[in-house]
Amino acid sequence: MADDNDDTEGFRGGQANKKYTFFVIDGSESIWFFRELLNVCCLRSLNNHVGVVVTNTKKTTDKAAENSVVLLPIGVPSQDEVNEIKALLDDENIKDAFESISGGFYNSDLAQILNYCKREFASFSNTRHQSVFYFTNDRQPFGSGALEDSNYFKKTLSAVKKIVGRGQRKTLGEFSVVFFGEKPEEGEFQPEKEPLYLLDTEVFDTDITPAKRIRQKTTALRSLANIGVHLGPGVSFDVGVYILAAEAPALPHTKKYLKKTEQPLLKRVGYVPVSGESSAAKTATVGGVQKEIKEEVDEDDFGATFLGRGGFSDWKSKNELKRMLEIGGEKVMMSQKQYDSMGRFGEKGITLLGFRPIDSIDVELCVAAPKFLRPNEESTLGSTRLYRALLDRCHERQQAMICRYQSRSNERLRLVALIPWKNTTPKDGPESTASQRAGADVSDFIHDGFHVFVLPYKEEVRDDVERIRSGGPLDGKWPEVCDTDVHVARAFVKKLTMSYNPSFYENPRLLSQKAALVERATGDVILERKDTLVPYHAYPERMERVKEEVKEFVDYFCLEDALHALEAKPKTPRRRNAKVEGVDIKEEDEEDVSPPKRVRHGAVKKEEASSEADDEVRKLFERGNLSSLTVAELRAAISSHCACVPKSTLRKAQLVEMLEQFFNAN
The missing domain is CATH 3.40.50.410 (von Willebrand factor, type A domain)
Known part of the structure; x- marks a missing residue:
């Protein structure tokens, strides 16, 4: 399917x-x-x-x-x-x-x-x-x-x-x-x-x-699939599809053994009717509640047990099952064959739809792992020549090929963009590939040719424009910056500019698992278990290198003041019992207790902080900047001013409107 x-x-x-x-x-x-x-x-x-x-x-x-x-x-x-x-x-x-x-x-x-x-x-x-x-x-x-x-x-x-x-x-x-x-x-x-x-x-x-x-x-990977590229009636050539980067799978599952007997655990899967004597599940009443109990069958007794319940004739294969879809309150039943046919559209391959400029394609909306195409001469002679001609021309005009893509007959039909890429960096000179990537072997990862970017359909694009605007820093608008702001940020970014290559970083989880397996198998610590994604400030020598730029960045943008203001914000009080010398004291008795911080003095400080927060909210209303508050702050302000608790389903714009109505009326 x-x-x-x-x-x-x-x-x-x-x-x-x-x-x-x-x-x-x-x-x-x-x-x-x-x-x-x-x-x-x-x-x-x-x-x-x-x-x-x-x-x-x-x-x-x-x-x-x-x-x-x-x-x-x-x-x-x-x-x-x-x-x-x-x-x-x-x-x-x-x-x-x-x-x-x-x-x-x-x-x-x-x-x-x-x-x-x-x-x-x-x-x-x-x-x-x-x-x-x-x-x-x-x-x-x-x-x-x-x-x-x-x-x-x-x-x-x-x-x-x-x-x-x-x-x-x-x-x-x-x-x-x-x-x-x-x-x-x-x-x-x-x-x-x-x-x-x-x-x-x-x-x-x-x-x-x-x-x-x-x-x-x-x-070296073999091609994922060998398919044809159809440019028009009678004009086609063959390519091989490769996956250059994909998430590394977890360590392979090994054979499982029972903990007590250490015998291998074998697994069989089948479809058994839910009702009737041949059912593999039984019900029992536990504590007045009817629950389903699944029987565990040993491998030796597997055949005899199920044959005694009616034999394997009660088992159903996948093709004998039906699927039920509920659409508009109506239940539609269809066979597996009918359901599978809904996902098949012609034969597999890549079919050209048209050309588009590369800069007009949103490659950040790629909804699947990118793939790579290389010509395949084994089935169609001349594929390399036609492939290279298209690559050179598309790269010269900076055009991408918009195509329909289906590498297998039972896979989802995709809308893709074939984007040409050629390494134009000179091999000799100050900006060579080796110098740009710190001498790493990039030939394993970067190749000249067409890269396949899977584009989304209309139904797959999320329309979050209004949500992003309503959650903006200042009423949905970014503040204007001056040249000095950019200069300070540029110095900070330049000092932290780093080289990147896939060979620089290993998956910490896989590395830890491999190290543990090697240590258990050999008894020696051959691989070191370490976090390969440690930030720069964890290394003293790197922090010393960027120390001045970090200090200038923090001082210029007043990040320490913002941090202190964040720490001084009133927190939501928790209803808890205070303890004085092992004696539990409830909130009603807080007025009679003076030594603990969170009793009398703490309450006075909270009241002062709450009044300051209320004044700050009113000042923001007068300036028309209530939307700069977070949703949690808006809810706290409504609870303090309006003496009511807003519904959890209300959005930020509705919370702002409630506060504006209150301040306009008062």
């Missing part, structure tokens, strides 16, 4: 594109960097399923991968697996520890190992992101002969192509070689004689570190 699934539209990309990564380690005798491999491989992310395979071993743990040890099966590691990895890292002679696990060194078939990874990937969803990293320091793992005559190399290359998934629309993958040996020099480098280069053209690049390269490969 369209509306039911629409709330999770922005997050479906993360659910549909699960990431699965195999780290294949060359475990031959010449490998001497076991500790570095473990540190790189086993620092996994909670959003990535990881597996580790060590090749060239005498021992075989899986018949599908001979002469290899599956050190970590793909998935979420268990407690025993975490402890085993930790024991390897803590061992002083890590090479001997590996020999005890592998049983010695032996030659294995790399093509067979890659095919094993491919079969493991195939057991998961076909909308996955799969990647394999091969760690080695051997530049000639296939022997010294010619590569074109090596069947071993041909089989390995064929397995790599299957993992990459070229030509497939749903499942795409990455294969990378991480080389720890000595890289060839420029003069002696011959690509046709380098088997590792033929498997991965980035193997000898030194621009980025292996850890950063692994992160880029494993976190």
Whole structure:
């Protein structure tokens, strides 16, 4: 159903594109960097399923991968697996520890190992992101002969192509070689004689570190959907839809266990009639009130219990149910199929409606997570050329494309604006991208192309103009400012101007959860639990830097006087009993008690403050500024002057009118 699934539209990309990564380690005798491999491989992310395979071993743990040890099966590691990895890292002679696990060194078939990874990937969803990293320091793992005559190399290359998934629309993958040996020099480098280069053209690049390269490969998202852009009759091209930013989901739900027996709790959901003997719910009278009691059924007794109540024939599927809508007092019944058809409008895709200037589009009214479009050449040749022509022309004229958008047939039809964006910042110069963003790698977050902004329909725009005006600072009008005001504010803002990049801040809640899980699993505090959104004044060095501007800002705008005036405002008195030396005294006895502050002296001060507040309200009425009071202050003034309590449903304008009528009559 369209509306039911629409709330999770922005997050479906993360659910549909699960990431699965195999780290294949060359475990031959010449490998001497076991500790570095473990540190790189086993620092996994909670959003990535990881597996580790060590090749060239005498021992075989899986018949599908001979002469290899599956050190970590793909998935979420268990407690025993975490402890085993930790024991390897803590061992002083890590090479001997590996020999005890592998049983010695032996030659294995790399093509067979890659095919094993491919079969493991195939057991998961076909909308996955799969990647394999091969760690080695051997530049000639296939022997010294010619590569074109090596069947071993041909089989390995064929397995790599299957993992990459070229030509497939749903499942795409990455294969990378991480080389720890000595890289060839420029003069002696011959690509046709380098088997590792033929498997991965980035193997000898030194621009980025292996850890950063692994992160880029494993976190690359596959497109959320591949749809067509229809410019007119017979004119269309294909694009891929990507979500560049979306709220990170909570930590994955693990299997639940019963607290007493520690047995796994299994859950089944079905539709059971409410009335009749086959109902799963019973009623009972508790304290004279009839309540519904739900029975808890164990997994072992589940089938027998419900079969005894009439069997599964009483259970109803979702398609057999009906929906009831109440419109104008009338109840309308319709089937699930009829209700689903109300949300379908033609086939999915993006259809052009027209063009509008970018500055006339209110992008702040975007009602969903923005998306990003990239051309897709796999289904329609020439998509990149047409996409680039539209991007350049729209960016030159500063025009946006207004379109109807539907990425799936069962999703809500959207009105969107395709806004072109191109990075025009010069790469060299004082205002380069690196200097603007404090040297952060912004290529992960900013891309040239069309960005999809979801625009609201007429029914989705809230008309709050009158409410905003009535709640303005001075009768709905902002006061005029002078150049001095702007200068003082400019100095304060300039000192606090900061660099921002999504990589600067982590979600404090997720960071705390991850740190707690890692500490419980390993026993070590690897991640620090901290608040990443601490304000600037919490750091002494930052506060010292902006100290003068803050003082000038506070003094110029008299913020301390305003704070003192706010503290001096009369608070609503509470009816409570006073205590003097352990004796309760009610309000009627307050006149006979002198020592406590909130008895006689407090009452006199409140009366003086109340009279001052009444005089202040009358002065505001004479100046015509009653609307500058808050709703709570207006209610207190009406209670004090008019000797009545206004209704809670009255708005601010009505409260102001009541006070004006009272002062005009008196």
